[in-house]
Amino acid sequence: MKKVLVCGAGGFIGGHLVKRLKEEGFWVRAVDIKNHEYAAPPADQFILGDLRNPEVAKQAVEGIEDMYQLAADMGGAGYIFTGDHDAAVMHNSASINLNMLDFGAKAGVKRFFYSSSACIYPAHNQTDPDNPKCSEDSAYPAAPDSEYGWEKLFSERLYLAYMRNLGVQVRIARFHNIFGPLGTWQGGREKAPAALCRKIAETPDGGEIEIWGDGIQTRSFLYVDECLEGVRRLLESDFTGPVNIGSEEMVSINQLAGMIMEIAGKKVNLRHIPGPLGVRGRNSDNKMIRERLGWAPSRPLLEGLEKTYTWIAEQVAEQVAEHAAVASR
Ligand code: NAD
Numbered sequence: 636m637k638k639v640l641v642c643g644a645g646g647f648i649g650g651h652l653v654k655r656l657k658e659e660g661f662w663v664r665a666v667d668i669k670n671h672e673y674a675a676p677p678a679d680q681f682i683l684g685d686l687r688n689p690e691v692a693k694q695a696v697e698g699i700e701d702m703y704q705l706a707a708d709m710g711g712a713g714y715i716f717t718g719d720h721d722a723a724v725m726h727n728s729a730s731i732n733l734n735m736l737d738f739g740a741k742a743g744v745k746r747f748f749y750s751s752s753a754c755i756y757p758a759h760n761q762t763d764p765d766n767p768k769c770s771e772d773s774a775y776p777a778a779p780d781s782e783y784g785w786e787k788l789f790s791e792r793l794y795l796a797y798m799r800n801l802g803v804q805v806r807i808a809r810f811h812n813i814f815g816p817l818g819t820w821q822g823g824r825e826k827a828p829a830a831l832c833r834k835i836a837e838t839p840d841g842g843e844i845e846i847w848g849d850g851i852q853t854r855s856f857l858y859v860d861e862c863l864e865g866v867r868r869l870l871e872s873d874f875t876g877p878v879n880i881g882s883e884e885m886v887s888i889n890q891l892a893g894m895i896m897e898i899a900g901k902k903v904n905l906r907h908i909p910g911p912l913g914v915r916g917r918n919s920d921n922k923m924i925r926e927r928l929g930w931a932p933s934r935p936l937l938e939g940l941e942k943t944y945t946w947i948a949e950q951v952a953e954q955v956a957e958h959a960a961v962a963s964r
Contacts, residue, residue: 753812769811853886
């Protein structure tokens with residue numbers, strides 16, 4: 636049975652990836668600095684360890700053929716764009732990539748998947764909410780809008796350099812806003828779809844929620860199952876990338892809130908407040924993935940939002956019930 640490694644398996648996408656790889660029949664080693672918050676991934680082996688530590692990294696790569704490197708110090712706009720976590724984000728994520736690639740190459744790992752991000756694209760190409768430019772070839776001259784984006788760009792180059800000099804096989808995807816159940820939905824690292832699902836689930840019909848900025852900023856959001864389909868297709872192809880894995884269904888944040896309200900069967904008012912925002916507009920450009928893999932994500936946003944809202948509404952209801960039980964003691 637082929638042995639594969641998922642780094643960051645205690646996180647959102649990594650947890651889903653372990654499940655998918657098990658369903659495909661792989662032997663899966665999972666590693667993360669923390670356990671999964673919502674559902675233990677069904678890995679054959681789970682190493683609870685810090686991949687900045689060379690000893691943990693060495694242990695993780697032993698006997699592995701394919702590595703999926705998703706571990707990173709990351710979060711949504713409230714984590715990435717305040718500037719408060721810049722040093723940690725750069726140091727922690729770069730250390731993980733330096734370790735995993737170097738020890739992996741020395742241990743004979745054959746293929747490396749690296750999860751980069753749409754955050755590498757130049758901020759100046761994303762000022763018009765209706766017409767952002769995120770084709771893969773627009774990455775340079777580089778001007779990402781966050782240190783998170785700069786670290787991702789550095790690590791893309793690191794993987795490509797190892798491919799050129801050490802002959803390892805590399806696959807790089809630039810994820811665009813992946814969402815779904817079993818992801819962070821509270822606490823400060825959550826991203827827009829999860830944050831809005833939580834706010835709407837917590838608010839009664841006719842109430843009010845806060846939205847950062849004017850809500851006219853645009854994004855596209857990809858449901859996690861389609862993200863994993865792209866990851867697996869990319870790994871099994873002979874295409875290195877970097878390639879976008881994202882949806883082309885661009886919506887404003889106000890529209891996103893409207894879609895979630897429809898799913899929830901509620902109408903809540905939006906109060907726009909200042910907050911960390913990121914670029915004005917961003918959308919995936921799927922021309923390259925279509926050409927190189929003969930496939931691109933195609934499912935409607937609404938479909939994934941329904942599943943995500945249902946899961947988050949359940950989490951909110953459980954939390955409310957727990958608080959009520961504690962208060963009544
Ligand atoms: P996540 O935060 O849920 O998962 C990342 C995991 O890495 C976490 O479980 C975390 O504990 C782990 N980790 C952090 N530091 C570690 C360390 N020192 N040692 C071991 N594990 C460590 O994030 P996610 O949404 O699942 O994202 C997975 C990858 O995809 C990340 O590299 C992220 O940058 C990238 N990405 C995600 C999105 C998205 O929309 N979710 C978009 C672009 C890129």
